[in-house]
Amino acid sequence: MNSTIPIIDIDPSAGFCSGVNRAIRIAEENLEQSGQLHCLGNMVHNEAELERLKSLGMNFVNQNDIGPETEHVFIRAHGEPPETYRMLEENSNHVVDGTCPVVLRLQRKVKExxxxxxxxxxxxxxxYGKPGHPEIIGLLGQTYGNAILVKNIDEAHQLDFSEPMAVFAQTTANEDxxxxxxxxxxxxxxxxxASQHNVxxxxxxxRQMxxxxxxxxxFAKSHDIIIFVSGSESSNGKYLAGISREINPRTYVVKDVTEIGDWFQITDRIGISGATSTPLWLMQSVxxxxxxxxEQKQ
Ligand code: SF4
Incomplete structure (x- = not known):
């Protein structure tokens, strides 16, 4: 090892979860054949990865942009409610489904x-989840009008506790x-x-979350400085960067290499981490x- 280059490690648990990696792989395979896919919503909260996918032929659209003339429609890892599938079937669109298998299992349990x-x-x-989040829209869509979304304990005060309840969380919810x-x-x-079986x-x-x-x-504890790579819209990125900063105050958030400052010392052990929406290639580029x-300073 060259002693004038600090140690730089990439957090092995950072980056896309397996569900997003799988969806991207499915999309890439289809793009190779079809040349164009229309993805309902953004695939990930990361501008650089969206640009990369666009360069392969992916269009990011909303439902109003889909019509019978739209050939290939891609469903991202968050999943969609049944109405979306009905609409796509009526249109006779060719559907490429990237819904994460874990989300699909959760949809089935909620429906049951x-x-x-x-x-x-x-x-x-x-x-329990974030109002308006696509996974939540997909989950609520499975139900027969008897579901309640709560985003915090305050809202849970309004539940009718005399009724039986089945409680679920969005897959990316905070566990504590x-x-x-x-x-x-x-x-x-x-x-x-007076029953323990009502809920x-x-x-x-x-588990990946x-x-x-x-x-x-x-990871934050075992490094002197953390460069946290995350898109500006990623709520998961803000949350995880905050966790890193609690442990290591020398945590800097950047969207890509253009935002890197003069923050390093030669003796630093440098850690690169990122949100669940940060691609590995972007952390590697940092x-x-x-x-x-x-190397240029030598
Ligand atoms: S459930 Fe959500 S967080 Fe977990 S692998 Fe699937 S898409 Fe990723």
Missing amino acids: SSRIFHEKGSGKVVI DYNLLCRFIAEQSFLKT EIFYSIC SQRVPTLRG ADYIKSSF
């Missing part, structure tokens, strides 16, 4: 719980907050009904840039 409550005539599906919410609902339900809790947070925070904490800037 909702169906059972619907047939019994009582009960609510409670979904979800645990608090579930405890609150279970306690309130018990107080109201069924599903731990539907994706729940493991991300402890792994990042360890590592290469830092390395070459030290």
Whole structure:
């Protein structure tokens, strides 16, 4: 190793989850054959990756842009509600489905719980997540009008705790907050009904998300400085960068190499991390840039 170049590591747990990687792989394979795909919504919250996909022939569109003349429509990892599939079928669009298998399983479970409550005539599906998030829209679309979305404990105060409930979380939800919410609902339900069986809790947070925070904490601790690569719109990026900064105050957020400053010392062990929407190639380009800037100083 050249002693005048600091150690630069890329966080092995950073970057796209397997569901997004899979969706991108499916899209790339199809683009090779069809030359053009219309993706419903943005694939990831990362401008550089969106530009790369656009250069391969991907168009990012909304539902109003889709008509019978649209040939190939791509569904991203977050999934879609049944109405979307109905609309695409009526249009006879060719659908390339990149829905993450974990999201698909969650959709099925939500649908099943909702169906059972619907047939019994009582009960609510409670979904913890972010209003307007595409995965939430896809999950609510599975239900028979008996679902309630809650975004925090305050909103959960309005639930009817005398009713049976099945509680689910968006796959990317914060695990600690979800645990608090579930405890609150279970306690309130018990107080109201004296039964511990009125509420069924599903731990539907994706393991790749729940493991991300402890792994990042360890990575931030074991490096002198963290360069956190994330698109400006990524809420996951803001959250994870905050976690990194709590452990390592020398955490800098950049969208790409153009935002890198003169922050390094030769003795630093440098860590490159990123949001779940940050592609590995972008983190590698940041590592290469830092390395070459030290090489140029020699
Ligand atoms: S469920 Fe997990 S693997 Fe699938 S898209 Fe969500 S975070 Fe990624």
